[in-house]
Amino acid sequence: MEITRHFTATTFIVYQNKVLLHLHKKLGIWIPVGGHIDRDELPEETAIREIKEETGLDVELFWHDKAKRISNKAGEQAVKILNRPVHILLEDINLYHQHIDFIYYAKAYSNKLNPEEGETKNLKWLTIEDIQNMDIQNNEKVLAKEALYLLNDSKLTY
Numbered sequence: 411m412e413i414t415r416h417f418t419a420t421t422f423i424v425y426q427n428k429v430l431l432h433l434h435k436k437l438g439i440w441i442p443v444g445g446h447i448d449r450d451e452l453p454e455e456t457a458i459r460e461i462k463e464e465t466g467l468d469v470e471l472f473w474h475d476k477a478k479r480i481s482n483k484a485g486e487q488a489v490k491i492l493n494r495p496v497h498i499l500l501e502d503i504n505l506y507h508q509h510i511d512f513i514y515y516a517k518a519y520s521n522k523l524n525p526e527e528g529e530t531k532n533l534k535w536l537t538i539e540d541i542q543n544m545d546i547q548n549n550e551k552v553l554a555k556e557a558l559y560l561l562n563d564s565k566l567t568y
Contacts, residue, residue, distance in 0.1 A: 411457075411505075411506050411508070412510060413506055413507065414506065414508070415507075415508045415509070415510055416437050416446055416447075416507075416508075416509055416510070416514070417446070417447040417448060417449070417453070417509070417510050417511075417512070418444055418445060418446050418456075418458035418509045418510070418511045419444055419445070419447055419453045419454070419457040419460065419462065419495075419511070419512045420442050420443070420444030420511050420512070420513050420514070420525070420554055421442055421443055421444060421457045421460070421461055421469070421513075421514040421524070422442045422514070422516070422518050422554055422556075422557035423442070423443065423461065423465070423467060423513050423515075423516050423518050424515065424516070424518065424557050424558055424561040425517070425518040425520070425535065427494035427537065427538075427558060427562060428443075428483060428535040428536055428537055428558075429533055429535070429536055429541065429554045429557055429558055430442070430443070430465065430467075430522070430523075430533060430534070430535055430536075431533070431536060431546070431550070431554070432464065432530050432532055432533045432534070433527075433532040434529075434530070435516045435530050435558060438497075439546075439547060440534075440544060440545075440546045440547075440550065441547075441550055442553075442554070443460055443461055443464040443465055443484060444457070444460050444511070444548070445459075445460040445463075445464075452492060453492070453495065453512040453514075454492060454493040454512075454514065454548050455469065456512075457478055457512070457514045457516070458471070461516065462526075463525070463526045463527070463529060464525055464530070464533075465524070465525055465533060466522075466523060466525055466526070466531045467518045467519070467520070467522075467523065467524075468515060468518070468519045468520075469517060469521075470517050471493050471514050471515070471516045471518065472492055472496065472514065472515040472560060472561060476514055484526070489506070491493075492502050495513050495514050496513050496514060496515050496556070496557075497513040497553070498510065498511065498512055498513065498530065498542030499511045499513060499522040499549075513527070513531070513553060515556075515557040515560055515561055517561050521535055524557075529568050536554070538555060541555060555565050
């Protein structure tokens, strides 16, 4: 049987040294917000759209690169540098389906959640201790801790 693959974007959102996870309605596991990349949508646009739909939050994505546009000569079409994800993961969803997941980190401007109608209301801001003590998949724990480290309020990261 053929394996199908879909592109997705997922974001670990940090606010005041806490990371946001939600209990996935179908899977019953704690994961960050995210979803499938729509046709003609850039991965970073998907990340922002999914964050807005699932949490109502305004965020700033963590940038590895400061430059946003480059051009070789005057008058040439500018080339946009995309916000490089922190990680790209190949995730087995089941025996016949995988996600190629663009993993982003973001800093929220507030912790006030307002998910759209139909989205899960089971969202939690978690400390590093919460993450360590909860029943969360190991890869989610590792990435959540990394996001907290990189976006720590005591550091200037972007």
